[in-house]
Amino acid sequence: MRSRWQIAAGRSYPGAYGIARSYEEARETLVLARRLHLDAAAIRPHDVLVYRVLSRDQTALIDVVKVFLEPLTQSRGGAEPLLSTLETYFATGAVATETARRLHMSVRTVGYRLAKIKNLTGADPTDPNQRLGLHIAVLGARLLDWPAQDLPGDPAL
Known part of the structure; x- marks a missing residue:
């Protein structure tokens, strides 16, 4: 059964642009986790990395x-x-x-x-x-x- 809440954090990137990049990575990680029916409460970007490649x-x-x-x-x-x-x-x-x-x-x-x-x-x-x-x-x-x-x-x- 799917967890009620899921969280994701993007990887650390340098500079001000890095904050936006990290946020987008976390957001994309959550979207992919939901579409793939992943039920872990915390999703890391590398958990969905292969799926990001597939979706490119x-x-x-x-x-x-x-x-x-x-x-x-x-x-x-x-x-x-x-x-x-x-x-x-x-x-x-x-x-x-x-x-x-x-x-x-x-x-x-x-x-x-x-x-x-x-x-x-x-x-x-x-x-x-x-x-x-x-x-x-x-x-x-x-x-x-x-x-x-x-x-x-x-x-x-």
């Missing part, structure tokens, strides 16, 4: 989400339940029983959802060689607040 090329990130995850929208319940399953599956180190426990569902349901993801996307989340692309796409979806928000450049905009 938004065009490529949108492309990765579209290629890997947009087919999930064809699912009867929409993309979010399958996206949540993938996110939890990756967070547990690809352990279906722990994923089921965290999502309050049966292991059989997790297996069904993973199979459905493979069927819709063509990428198998249980295959270590295909997992990285899906994982990056899931992180990208959270950074872009997809599917709650349309992807930038979508015709629906």
